[in-house]
Amino acid sequence: MIVAGLMSGTSADGLDVALVDLALDGSALDLRLLARREVAFPDALADDILRLLEPRDVPLSLVSSVDARLGRLCAEAVAETVADSGAECELVVMHGQTVRHDVTDGVVTATWQLGQPAWVAERTGCPVLSDVRSRDVAAGGQGAPLASILDHLLLAGGDEPTAALNLGGIANITVVAPGEDTIAFDTGPANALIDIAARRITGQPRGFDRDGKLAARGEVVPELLTDLMAEPYYALRAPKSTGKELFHGDYLDRFLSQRPEATGPDVVATLTELTARTVADACVAHGVRSVVASGGGTRNPVLLAALRRALGDVPLTTTDDAVGLPEGAKEASLMALIGWLTWHGLPATLPSVTGAGHGTVAGRLSPGAGPLRLPEPLPTLPETLRVH
Incomplete structure (x- = not known):
């Protein structure tokens, strides 16, 4: 399954894109990095994201504008990456830009990522998985660090x-x-x-x-x-x-x-x-x-x-x-892995990591050009992740 992962982290300096081929081989999941790119944020968008990250009140119009502009940037970035690769992308996973991760007395009460997935679904025709942290938070977890599922499988x-x-x-x-x-x-x-x-x-x-x-x-x-x-x-x-x-x-x-x-x-x-x-x-x-x-x-x-x-x-x-996984592609590849897990009905978080009451299937899916057709869920997580 070919999945595009998009990641914008807390440095808020740009977007990482990875196009990944994931295939199950017995109890191991094989990962092949087909293409990757780094897309710097336009100056105005970067400035506005940094405004949102400061602990000050901001106008709702700024939140709405960043949500749409980041969605459009993600749409173009993944469309160009897929076109240049010549591969057929089956799913896009976008993390979005975290603008709030509220913690009270050690408990995460809310987490919020901007970047409207509808722009990506419309531009690419692919289904899009987004909002990949909230379900874990709702289950009593921290919603972070998401990288733990990839790390767990890589280092097993x-x-x-x-x-x-x-x-x-x-x-x-x-x-x-x-x-x-x-x-x-x-x-x-x-x-x-x-x-x-x-x-x-x-x-x-x-x-x-x-x-x-x-x-x-x-x-x-x-x-x-x-x-x-x-x-x-x-x-x-x-x-x-x-x-x-x-x-x-x-x-x-x-x-x-x-x-x-x-x-x-x-x-x-x-x-x-x-x-x-x-x-x-x-x-x-x-x-x-x-x-x-x-x-x-x-x-x-x-x-x-x-x-x-x-x-x-x-x-x-x-x-x-x-x-053998380029450090600059790791988090975007993580998004692709989370998408593969959700597509196959598998949890993308570990309760021992986040503190959630149980593992949860991550994110919400936006349909692409056609109706969503998910495969039969897999019964268990892969045991290891192999990078080729």
Whole structure:
């Protein structure tokens, strides 16, 4: 089954598209990446998404406009990817842009992703799966991290506890250990706070610390790092999830106002160290013996060096090297996997990960050019995922 997956993460910098061929072979699911692309958001759309991610009131007209414009962008991106590949796409899965992920006393009360799927269904003629988090939340789960289902299948059968790490706007890990239930959770910010500081230094509204150059120019401010590490979220037990509702500009300013000596590249260096320390602490707490990383943060050599120092003798590699899946295509491929599971009546979340009362079939389906015709549901999940 050929499925297109579309992902826009908490960094809100663009859209990842992956066209994936998924085929069941006994108890294993084979994944072949047929095509992929990265589509940068137009400046106006990116600016408006970033406005929605700040904890301030916004006009409803802005929400409606972003929903439609992002839907149209997704429609064109997947149509072009499919046309260039020459393949016949059977299903599109769009995550949309998370603009709210509300957590009260550790309980997710709402999650909201924008990006109108009707535009994609109309443009491509394919059925579209969207809103892939809400059902898990309704079942009492965190609705995150969704990557855990892919990580669980990819790392199944290992002989030691291994963590799959994603470094997007928010960092999350999935810990797969022999003989134990898989767990996963958001560890805290990856690039979310780093991006804010980098934008202030460069004056670029969508800037980031390219290649870690700003962090490399700075020095870690120990007092600021100590303050940041005291954030209560880090001490919460899994399952847990977070987002820019917590880690935003005003949040950072509360710490910086107490440390006026911390400026410019020193702030970026400190925030980079914060990401490394919080990820490493989470890995050590769960007995992880190796880490396989993906996401935009793997393109920052200063962050990876800080992670390796913090992890000590725990080796760190990437999905490119460990399993042959390009790190930039992992989350879009995850969306395709979730679509395949839903299409076959299988849950896309693990209760041990999200804390839900039971596994749930993810998302809602919008018909394409014709009526929906689903196959007979499969009785059980595949045991492993093999990347070719």
